[in-house]
Amino acid sequence: MKARTLNSLVEGLKSHARFVVLVAAAGVLAGCSRGQPELPDPRPIVIRSGARLFAEPEEMKAVDAWFRAQQNNIETDPSFWIITVPRETPSYPWESLLLVADTAKIGVQRGFRDAEQVYQIYAHYRLMEKMNRIEEFLPGGEQLEGFALERAILARVADAWLLGRSVYQATAFGPLEEITYANENGFLDAMILTARGEEFEEEREAWLKEDPEAIERYREWFLDTFAKEPPGLGERG
Numbered sequence: 001m002k003a004r005t006l007n008s009l010v011e012g013l014k015s016h017a018r019f020v021v022l023v024a025a026a027g028v029l030a031g032c033s034r035g036q037p038e039l040p041d042p043r044p045i046v047i048r049s050g051a052r053l054f055a056e057p058e059e060m061k062a063v064d065a066w067f068r069a070q071q072n073n074i075e076t077d078p079s080f081w082i083i084t085v086p087r088e089t090p091s092y093p094w095e096s097l098l099l100v101a102d103t104a105k106i107g108v109q110r111g112f113r114d115a116e117q118v119y120q121i122y123a124h125y126r127l128m129e130k131m132n133r134i135e136e137f138l139p140g141g142e143q144l145e146g147f148a149l150e151r152a153i154l155a156r157v158a159d160a161w162l163l164g165r166s167v168y169q170a171t172a173f174g175p176l177e178e179i180t181y182a183n184e185n186g187f188l189d190a191m192i193l194t195a196r197g198e199e200f201e202e203e204r205e206a207w208l209k210e211d212p213e214a215i216e217r218y219r220e221w222f223l224d225t226f227a228k229e230p231p232g233l234g235e236r237g
Contacts, residue, residue, distance in 0.1 A: 039057070039060060039061055039064055039167055040167055040168075041057060042054070042055035042056070042057055042060050042166035042167050043166050043167075043169070044166070045162070045165045045166055045180075047172070047177060047181075047225070047226075048227070049224065049225050049226065049227060051181065051224075051225045053162065053165075053166070053180070053181065053184050054166075055162050055163070055166040055167070059159075060162070060163050060166065060167050063159045063160065063162070063163045064163055064167070066137070067121070067160050067163060069137075070121060070124060070137050071117065071120075071121075073124070073136075073137070074120055074121075074124050079102065079131075080102045080103065080104070080127055080131065081102065081103045081104070082103075082104045082105075082106070082120050082123050082124060082127065083103065083104070083105045083106070084106060084107075084108055084116045084119065084120060085105050085106065085107045085108070086107070086108065086109075086110040087107040087108065087109055087110065088109070088110060089109060090109045090173070090174055090175050091107055091108075091109070091175065092175045092179070092195070092231065093106065093119050093122035093123070093154075093157065093175070093179075094122075094150075094196070095107075096108070096119075097122065097123055097126060099126060099127060099130055102127075102131070103127075104123040104124070104126065104127040105123075106119050106120065106122065106123040109173070112171065112173045114164060114168075114170035114171050114173065115161075115170075115171075115173040115175075115176055117160075117164070118157055118160045118161050118164065118176060121156065121157060121160050122153065122154075122157050124137070125137065125138060125141075125153045125156065126153070129141070129149065134149075138152060138153070138156065140152075146200065146203075147192065147193075147200040147203040150192060150200075151188060151189060151192060154179060154183070154188060154192065155183055155188060157176070157179060158176075158179050158180040158182075158183035158184070158188070159183075161173075161176040161177075161179065161180045162180050162184070165177075165180070174226075177226075178191070178222075178226060178231075179191065181225055181226075182222075185221065185225075187218050187221060187222075189207065190207075190214060190215070190217075190218035191218070191230065191231070193207050194215060194218060194230055194231070194232040194233060195230070195231035195232035196232065197232060215233075218230065219233060
């Protein structure tokens with residue numbers, strides 16, 4: 001009985017550690033081995049609507065490499081500070097970020113520890129842009145600005161969450177699911193320009209001029225996938 005109880009406890013601890021423990025150990029793993037650790041095969045991601053995502057093993061290896069390096073910088077670089085602030089309600093990364101001097105504060109819904117790692121990545125990119133170090137972590141990022149830079153950063157956020165969900169079995173988290181599914185289905189531009197049209201007004205106007213039906217097509221996909229209105233459109237009567 002004691003042996004079975006101990007085994008159950010160990011398995012429970014392994015299950016609850018998942019993504020957070022593996023990411024937190026990234027710096028230690030890098031120091032112990034010159035090579036990248038072997039990753040489990042990615043699993044399909046399925047949400048309530050039945051929409052699935054399939055990650056490619058080689059792509060996830062590449063994502064894991066830069067993700068570990070970036071997390072290591074977040075944990076060990078003394079030149080800045082990233083603080084995760086618990087909040088009671090969900091938010092998208094851009095909604096809860098505050099940059100002050102060399103410090104970034106970003107809010108994450110309480111109880112979703114797996115998501116914290118990816119929100120830190122978003123905050124780190126934005127802080128590195130402010131510190132003129134973006135090219136260290138986003139190749140070619142120094143040549144981007146405005147909408148183009150935000151799109152590149154959110155694509156990286158989506159890739160990081162795809163890694164977490166498919167490889168490390170991270171707990172599902174609505175805002176990151178939406179960003180990742182939008183990226184994988186070709187709707188990331190639509191998501192940004194719909195949710196943040198006032199911020200990227202010129203790009204939104206050009207987008208709609210080129211494709212007047214783009215918003216409605218995106219809305220229909222979002223409703224089918226998540227059973228709610230996309231961010232920026234709100235509830236319709």
